[in-house]
Amino acid sequence: MVPIAYYLILAAVLFCIGIAAFLIKRNVITIFMSIELMLNAVNLTFVAFAHMWHQVAGQIFVFFVMVVAAAEAAVGLAIIIALFRVRQTLNVDQINLLKN
C-alpha cells in the first residue's frame, strides 16, 4: 500500500533532474537523453493516475507517448548526425550560427 502521491513525487524528482540535466549538459546527445528522461517521468505520472482512476486511458496515453518518443529519437539523432557533419562538434556552445 504505497500512496499514489509518492509515485507522483518520484516522477517529479525525475522530471526536475531532467530539467537540470537539460540546462547544465553541454553535449547535444546528452541534452537529448535528458528530454527522454523527462518523457519517462511524465509516463510514470500517467500510469499512476491510470491506476488511481481504474482506467486504461492513461496507459494508452503512455503507449502513444512511447511511439512519438521513438519517432522523435530517430529524427533527432539524424539531425544530430547532419549537424556533426557540418560543424564537426557536439558542443552546443559552438553551434551558434543563429546567434548575433
Add this chain to the structure above:
Amino acid sequence: MQIALFIIFGLLAVAGALNLLFQRHPINSALSLIVVMMSLAVLYFSLGAEFLAAAQVIVYAGAIMVLFLFVVMLLNAGEEERTHGSKSAYIAGVPGAAAVFCLLSFVFLKNKAALGTTQLGGYLNNAVSNLTDISHSLFTNLLLPFEVTSILILVAILGAVVLARKEL
C-alpha cells in the same frame, strides 16, 4: 511488499538519473538512463501496467537507447568540457528545477489523502488482463489515432533517412 519494491526501484531510478546528470561521458549517461528505464518498468509492473512494463523494456531500453549508443559511437563523442555557458546554467537552472520540484511535491503531499493508495498488481481483479483491456480500447474506440501513428512512424523513417544522407 509493494513499499519495498517502490523504495528499491525508486531509489535506483533517482540514482540513475543523478548519474546521468553528473557523468561527463555520453556513454555513461546513456547506460545510467537505461538503469532509470528498467527501474521504471518494474514500477509500471507494480502499478498493474504489465503491457507498458514490457513495452518500456523493449521500446525504450531496447530500441531507443541502442539508437542513442549507436550515434554516440558513430560520432565518437568524447567527454564534454565545462564552458562559461554551463556556469550560468548552474546558477539559473538548479534553483529553477528545485523550485518546480518544491511546488509539485507540495501540491502532491497536500492532496495525499485524496489521491489514495495503490494495490500491488493493479486494479484488474476481475479476470480481464491488462493487455486485453488496452487492446480492446486501442482497436475499437481509438483505431483512427492508432492508424495515424503508423503514418507518423513512416514520416519519421523517411525524415531520418533524408536527414542522415551524405549530401545534404
